Amino acid sequence: MSLLEREMPGVRMTPENIRGKRLSLATNLGVAVVALAVAAIVVFGLDIGGWVLVAVLGLLLYLAGLLYVAGRVEGKRAARDRMWKTLIYSACILAVLPLTSVVWTLISKGAERLDATFFTTSMNNIGARDAGGGAYHAIIGTLEQVGIATLLAVPLGVMGAVYLVEYGRGRFALTVRFFVDVMTGIPSIVAGLFILSFWVLIVSPVFNDGRPQYSGFAAALALAVLMLPTIVRSTEEMLRLVPGPLREGAYALGVPQWKTIIKIVLPTALPGIVTGIMLAIARAAGETAPVLLVAGGASAINFNPFSGNQMSLSLFVFQQAGDASKYAPARAWTAALTLVALVLILTIAAKLLARRNQLTR
Structure with missing residues (x-):
């Protein structure tokens, strides 16, 4: 009972x-x-x-x-x-x-405009009364600009986070962390103005017979400035979540600190680092002001990111949304859908790659 x-x-x-x-x-x-x-x-x-x-x-x-x-x-x-x-x-x-x-x-x-023409043609020679035209040139520009920005920002951001977590001590580390926090909140147009005043007006004339040169690479530099603080902060937080006994066990076995970071700390925090990188890429892909300031935009296809004006999907949406043509809103909506789908595909691919690396360890 x-x-x-x-x-x-x-x-x-x-x-x-x-x-x-x-x-x-x-x-x-x-x-x-x-x-x-x-x-x-x-x-x-x-x-x-x-x-x-x-x-x-x-x-x-x-x-x-x-x-x-x-x-x-x-x-x-x-x-x-x-x-x-x-x-x-x-x-x-x-x-x-x-x-x-x-x-x-x-x-x-x-x-409405999810057709082959939209993905295989540009806006070159397309007037206000023409129903055709596409965003092929904008897709190429977005992939090149965001790709270059990722190649520049990811190594710098990850190494900066590794320094802050594993090596950073004293006043210099506090200064670096402070400026990273400040950069996190700067408006995107400020990054575009910085690259415009530094790269376009000062550096590019050296390689272009004294004339300023708009380019997709300049847009990539501005996007990298915006991506860098996000990658540093997210990677820093993920590295701090790695248990200390993992590091201590490696040190007890005589493994050097740099090898412990490469072989143990970074792989353990990899899924979180990838998430932070994809957040930075998503923000960079959707920025309009920096691309408008330093790349200028173009209606024709430009495969060379280091010379000449170049379009991006975000800038294409901005221009088409303000165009007086009755066919422009449909192009803007389809370009916006393409941009979201592109970021989604990149995110899924990065997550699958990170998961595969975890399973193969």
């Missing part, structure tokens, strides 16, 4: 006695329906808003009604738990709704 049966002889031990009463699904749905109905009557009866206000007021009334009904059935403690759980689920749904709306809008409006 259990302790509860000894203290309460008249009570029979059943699952219902142990778990207590539970609020039924029908009652839960009934509370939700009544809350929405009352909210609709109040909002539309007083003419103070639309369906968004009905949903917000209905949620508040539902939480209050759920707390009352669940408190009568399950008890106050279980009722509070149910209310907070519902609030968390509601917040999650509200956070996902904007993302779902953006994805649906991109797909629905961007599907």
Whole structure:
């Protein structure tokens, strides 16, 4: 005989006695329906808003009604738990709704120009009354600019983070960390102005007979400036999460510090480092102001990132969205969808590569 049966002889031990009463699904749905109905009557009866206000007021009334009904059935403690759980689920749904709306809008409006012409032609010799034209030149520009920026920013960012975590001590490390934090918040147009004043106006004339030279490489430099602090900060945080005993075990076996970092610390933190790098790449791919300032944009295809104006997908979207042609909005939406799809493909590929490296270790 259990302790509860000894203290309460008249009570029979059943699952219902142990778990207590539970609020039924029908009652839960009934509370939700009544809350929405009352909210609709109040909002539309007083003419103070639309369906968004009905949903917000209905949620508040539902939480209050759920707390009352669940408190009568399950008890106050279980009722509070149910209310907070519902609030968390509601917040999650509200956070996902904007993302779902953006994805649906991109797909629905961007599907109009998903054809071979869009991906194989440029805007060269395309007038306002021409329905054709594509973003091939912008896709090439984005891949080259973001690729060069990644090659420049990733090694510098990872090595800077390794220094801050493994070697950095004293005032110099604090100074480096401070400037990295400052660079994280600088506007993208400031990075474009820096590269414009330094590279385009000072350095490029040396290689171009004294004339300033716009180029995709200049845009890549500006994007690398924007990517660098994100990579440093994310990599630093991932390296700090690597357990100390892994380093200590390697040192106890006589492994040098540089080899411990390369063979143990970096592979352990690789998934997080890849995530930070992909966040930086996504930000760089969507920047418009730096590309406009130092690459200029072009309607024709330019495969050479070191000479001549060059387009990018973000700049293409910006220009087409402001074009007076009735065919321009469709191009802008399809280019935006292409940019999102490109970043998604790169992210998935990087995640799979990082996972494969983890499995082969």
